[in-house]
Amino acid sequence: MTVPEPATSRPATAPSTTSRPTLTADVPDIAPDSARPTHDGPLATAQSQLAGAIRRLGYDEGMHAMLATPRREINVAIPLRRDDGSTALFHGFRVQHNVSRGPGKGGLRYHPSVDVDEVRALAMWMTWKCAVVELPYGGAKGGVAIDPRRYSQAELERVTRRYTSEIMPMIGPERDIMAPDIGTDAQTMAWVMDTYSVNQGYTIPGVVTGKPLEVGGSLGRATATSRGVVHSTRAALHEAGLDLPDVRVAVQGFGKVGSHAADMYADAGARVEAVSDQYGGLHRSGGLDMQRVLDHVRTTGSVVGFPGADPIDNTDLLTLDVDVLVPAAVEGVLTADNALDVAARWVVEGANGPTTAEADAILAERGVVVVPDILANAGGVVVSYFEWVQAQQAYWWTEAEIEQRLAERMLHAYAAVAEVARREAVSLRDAALLLSVQRVAVAHRTRGLYP
CATH class of the missing domain: 3.40.50.720 (NAD(P)-binding Rossmann-like Domain)
Structure with missing residues (x-):
């Protein structure tokens, strides 16, 4: 039994010689050590979902380990000089889960509960989300363990600029593109863009999406x-x-x-x-x-x-x-x-x-x-992609054009997932995971393994 690309999908970009994986129920549901979460929570859920897809697709332990393990991650200390002159210290993270299909893409979250395992899970979900709506991105995510409600706008700006400077070697319009998430907004993205641009010596709007219209944001992104x-x-x-x-x-x-x-x-x-x-x-x-x-x-x-x-x-x-x-x-x-x-x-x-x-x-x-989330809430990353494309071209689309393209992309993705769900007699979540995991694995195999 196979999971071919649904009839509603656009032509695959991989060479025709790339074989499609077969489904099997005989592969044991055993995650490699590198794929085992250390506690219950989002990462355990994400790893469990991946293990189920790996089992059905019949991939070996090496592929499982590759897809379960982040490609790169960084843990940074962020000192903050507070408005009253005191100093506070926060911890920040950026995880690039997979970049086989393109640069990393994912939000930046400010929340007191942020930890590296949460960010790893969110980055993995971004990988599948970008693949299920067929964007040329891999998955990434960032976070700072801070409650933004307890700090002034000036303090949040300093945290953002210091965080950006600490992770700067990992990000860029061809490396890893940030967007707003819980606790961050368009203004946060403007600070990230400015910090990155000043350090590079020229304005680079494509390093983030979800930024204000005045500095290269896209119509329709907020909603x-x-x-x-x-x-x-x-x-x-x-x-x-x-x-x-x-x-x-x-x-x-x-x-x-x-x-x-x-x-x-x-x-x-x-x-x-x-x-x-x-x-x-x-x-x-x-x-x-x-x-x-x-x-x-x-x-x-x-x-x-x-x-x-x-x-x-x-x-x-x-x-x-x-x-x-x-x-x-x-x-x-x-x-x-x-x-x-x-x-x-x-x-x-x-x-x-x-x-x-x-x-x-x-x-x-x-x-x-x-x-599932990787399908239902993918509209944000779809329009983020539109914003990134517009920034690369320095040509801006109308809101009507963006809404039409978003609707087409979302309905196309839903139809593709629903077709796999019917063909394989699985849930929409399992179908979305099968489709997205397969697309990432095919990209990895097509590129090959660098010695």
Whole structure:
């Protein structure tokens, strides 16, 4: 049994002499030592997903070790002179998981829980995400263990510039391109770009994406991840003969991804019945008035306290009686403890790694359709690629052009994954992993192993 490129895919760039791997159930599910996570968490989930794909594709231990192990990683100390004159020290990381298909691509996260294993997992997921939407990138990720809410804008600028200077040998428009993530934004990317450019002696907008329009950013980038989530949801619903006006939606996480996605769902006619952020949530049967919710958040900084809706916590939101659940906050929120209670028919992963391997198996057994993160939230990296292309050409596209190209790319990727899922009788996640892992492995084998 083989996993050929789906009929909807563009022609492969690898030579025709490259053989396709066969699927087998006989390869033992044993990860090489270098692939074994040291504790439970995002890395354990990522490694478990990879091990399953390796087993089905029939790759040997050497290929497994290569795909499981980051190509490069750096751990840096970041001293900060605080506004009051005192000194604080933070730890930062940058991981390039795989660069067989092109330069590394991945966000920069500022959060107090950041550690190297989390960054390794996120970088691996970026490898598969770029491959599943057929971008000429490998996967990378960065992070600093800092709570940005506790520091001034000037302090965050100094942290960003010092972090950039420490990892500068690893990054560049042909090496590794950063983008915003949790705790960072367009301004953060402008600081990274400026620090890198000043050290190189000329302006290099392609070193980051997700930067302000004034310094080479792209129209449509701020909402791209959310649009990709909505496109993926619509594609999944169409397979069941439904559309967005037919469903009720709950969105966990009301940040850069969740807030825009909730607004887009409502605009498309869906009834968004629940939303939440880190402080709490709202629930209203029949749907929330999203414009009023957004106005409330702009005024107060949280969805909490919105009049005309019942309060709900993040845990209870995950098991609400809705049709579509969108976990768009952080990883690991759907677990073996709550997967049996999920009432939604569709789970569309707006966040990276929100579903543990155990929960994924439970949801699949119950017939819940999970649109995986490496497909559902790939809209951000797709438009990041568009921004990078525009920077390389110094020619800028209209927002309508970007939206059209994003929709085409997302729907094409969904169709390719769905075709593999039907052919191989596997879940959408397994199909996305089979397709993306195979594409990375073919690129690696086509390039060969440097002595």
